[in-house]
Amino acid sequence: MQKTVIVIAGPTASGKTALSIQLAQLFNTAVISADSRQCYREITIGTAKPSPEELAAVPHYFINSHSIKEDINAGIYEKLALGYAREIFQQNDVAIMCGGTGLYIRAFAEGIDDMPAIPPGIRTHLNEQFVQHGIAWLQQQLQERDPDFYAIAETQNPQRLIRALEVLNATGKSITTFRTANRIPRDFRIIKIGITLPKEQLHHNIHYRVDQMIHAGLVEEVRSVAPYREHNALRTVGYQEIFQFLDGHISLDQAINDIKTHTRQYAKRQLTWFRKDPAFQWFDPRQVKDIVTWVQQQL
Incomplete structure (x- = not known):
């Protein structure tokens, strides 16, 4: 069998983590995260990392791998992820990539161009x-x-x-x-699966997840990383709104509502990005049997 990376992408709170673990168990392989924030050890609640049980179920790469003091970008990710894939391929023919950071997935699949120098x-x-x-x-x-x-x-x-x-x-x-000028050919196959849910269900999942994050201690987590608040990883949904609350600009209820609104908007942008790539085959994540059957037909 040709070495193959199965990419699972889609909007936040659509069920990517659970599906990636099921597929990794099926193929007895590992998961490479394609999430630009879950790599940071210091932020866990607001990044919706896999649970300790999920991380123990199959090996994961690029989760808790870096400190928030390090700046990771798509170019760095491309090199790291290609290295992770090579490592997995020493033991397995299949690797799973899972995440919602579209630029990271594109960098891995196609390469990323050097950005121009800025005066x-x-x-x-x-x-x-x-x-x-x-x-x-x-x-x-x-x-x-x-x-x-x-x-x-x-x-x-x-x-x-x-x-x-x-x-x-x-x-x-x-x-x-x-970002799109020169595609770099890879010496392995890439199969792309997109998952999403009906809008009402996705929004319900987002709202439920935000409430769970607050319950799990998101405010305390944000307070603990306040010294790094200018870092790119914290200039994102879930952290900016709590900083606004901690600074006294808005109430906690307002911050929670803002996180839900901004997360819904982010999910919509993620879908826009992934749907522009015709290589994605789309599924409802609850159709696990259909997804497995389709993947096995591709291999």
Whole structure:
């Protein structure tokens, strides 16, 4: 059998973790996480990491593997994940990749282009504008000037927005043009499975998960990583809203509602991203038998 990576992707709270573990057990193999935040040891509740029981069920890579003080990006992830796959392939013909960070999955599957150098003045100016006008200004700029990227961007993450705007200002081109130019062929097969649920069910899962995170101690977790709040991993949904609460700007109820709203919006952007890739075969995650049958037919 040709070495194969089975990618399981889809929106947050759709059931990717459970499915990836079932498939990994079926093929007696390991899971490579494709989540940009679950790699950080210091943040567990707000990143919806697999439970200790799930982590014990099959080997996992790129979970609790790094400190929040380290900056991981798609280029670094590509090299790490290719190394993980090589390690798994020494023992197995199949590896499972599971996650919702579309750029990481694309970097692994196709490679990622070198980003253009940005003159420091452009970055300084954008950071000054952010301090002066807030995230709404960044969102408005990007929405007007690069609507296609804005539709799939992490719109609550100022660092991501600034990055897209500085590429736009430096080159006159969308950041997306630097991400798709040269596909690097891989010496293994990649099978892509997309999973999602009916909208009402997905939203129910998101709301339930946020309530569970609060119950499990999300506020205390956010407080414990406050010294690193400028780090990219914390400029994301679930952390930004609790920081707003801890700073006294909003109530806890408002923060919880904001997390639910922003998570629903993020899930929609994840679906937009993955649906643009025609290689994905889509399933309802509850159709496990259908998924297994389909995968076995591909191998």
